[in-house]
Amino acid sequence: MGPLHGVKIIEIAGIGPGPFAAMLLADMGAEVLRIDRIPKRPARAKNLDVLARGRPSVGMDLKHEAAVATLLGLCERADALLEGFRPGVMERLGLGPDACLARNPKLVYGRMTGWGQDGPLAQAAGHDIDYIALAGALHAIGRAGDKPLPPLNLVGDFGGGGMLLAFGVTCALLEAQRSSRGQVVDAAMIDGASLLMAMFYGLSAMGAHGERRGENLLDTGAHFYEVYETADGKHVAIGAIEPQFYAELLRRLELDPAMLPPQMDRQSWPAMKQRFAAIFKQRTREQWCTLLEGSEACFAPVLSMREAASHPHLVARKSLVELEGTLQPAPAPRFSRSVPDVPKPPSTPAQDTDSALLAWGVPERELAALRAAGAIG
DSSP states (O other): TTTTOOOOEEOOSSSTHHHHHHHHHHHOOOOOEEEEEOOOOOOOOSOGGGTTTTSOEEEEEETTTHHHHHHHHTTTTTEEEEEOOTTTTTHTOOSSSHHHHOOOTTTTTEEESSOSSSSTTTTOOOHHHHHHHHHTGGGGGOOSSOOOOTTTTTTIIIIIHHHHHHHHHHHHHHHHHHHHOOOEEEHHHHHHHHHHHHHHHHHHHTOOOOSSSSSSSSOOOOOEEEEEEETTTTTEEEEEEEEEHHHHHHTTTTOOGGSSOOTGGGGGHHHHHHHHHHHEEEEEEEHHHHHTSTTTOOOOEEEOOHHHTHHHHHOOOOOOEEEETTTEEOOSSSSSSOOOOOOOOOOTTTHHHHHHHHTTTHHHHHHHHHHHHBBOO
16 A cells, blocks of 8 residues: 555656656555646557556646646645646646645645756756756766766756655655645755765765765775676676775785785775776676675675666565566565555556546546547547
């Protein structure tokens, strides 16, 4: 059933972080109604977009007056609404916070943008790479002497965006239970990416993290927090930060600490990285797994997504599931009592228009009129 069972949410479909937030909430048991554009051509037989899983899809033309009226009516039955347009777009459609909260004063109105609802860049276009660049996160990621390295679009879109929106909406839903009042949640990826850098602001203030990337403890500057190539051209990850873990790593590598510089002697890190690199090139990844995996040396093989699916630990925890042939992450986190159901596969756009709107209380005769007017698909 999930801990959010009974919560009803409207999702105005978008791309990236908005759908990710909606997926997280649906994974936890919320009843999420996804409002898609009416498809201009027949959809493929199966939707392979994992981010769309777990919620029915309604095809609706939000530029149509009747569709707007219907959506405002749905807001009266909802606990929250999620949207990811540029600031002002929903207002121009007649679906801004004022209009929706007038119909349901307890509604939580979640807004997902890159730059936020205000500020000099609020109306500018952008993507993950731009938000993390301005937040100072991208500058910090990469190797010494090389240009910054974008970490997929995990930091801006998903960690600093979708998760932030899901967290904010859940906080506002809890507050609404006490106050019986809704509010707007302004979730901006620039804010979320900045928030994810909190620890590094602290380390910087302590003099423990400099601005030159690739020379710090956690950015591949240290030889004991690094990725190394193995004899078969694969890679392993080492994260032996604490002294006891570093001592265990040295023991298993058959290195005498007395013959080495102190672990935190930063001047020795480049030479130690070269030494470690030569050692790890002497065995295959599998041989290193046999020697180090599960030990106190803080070791893991670097796996592809497909390899991760068959690793014994992920298999034991059922960290990945397969829905209609599509491999994907299982809902997380885990709950001891209110365990979420297995997600339903993604609907194709507009697949569930009639059944979903009927379930949300739209009369059948109204559906026929909406379809005849071209407001729904």
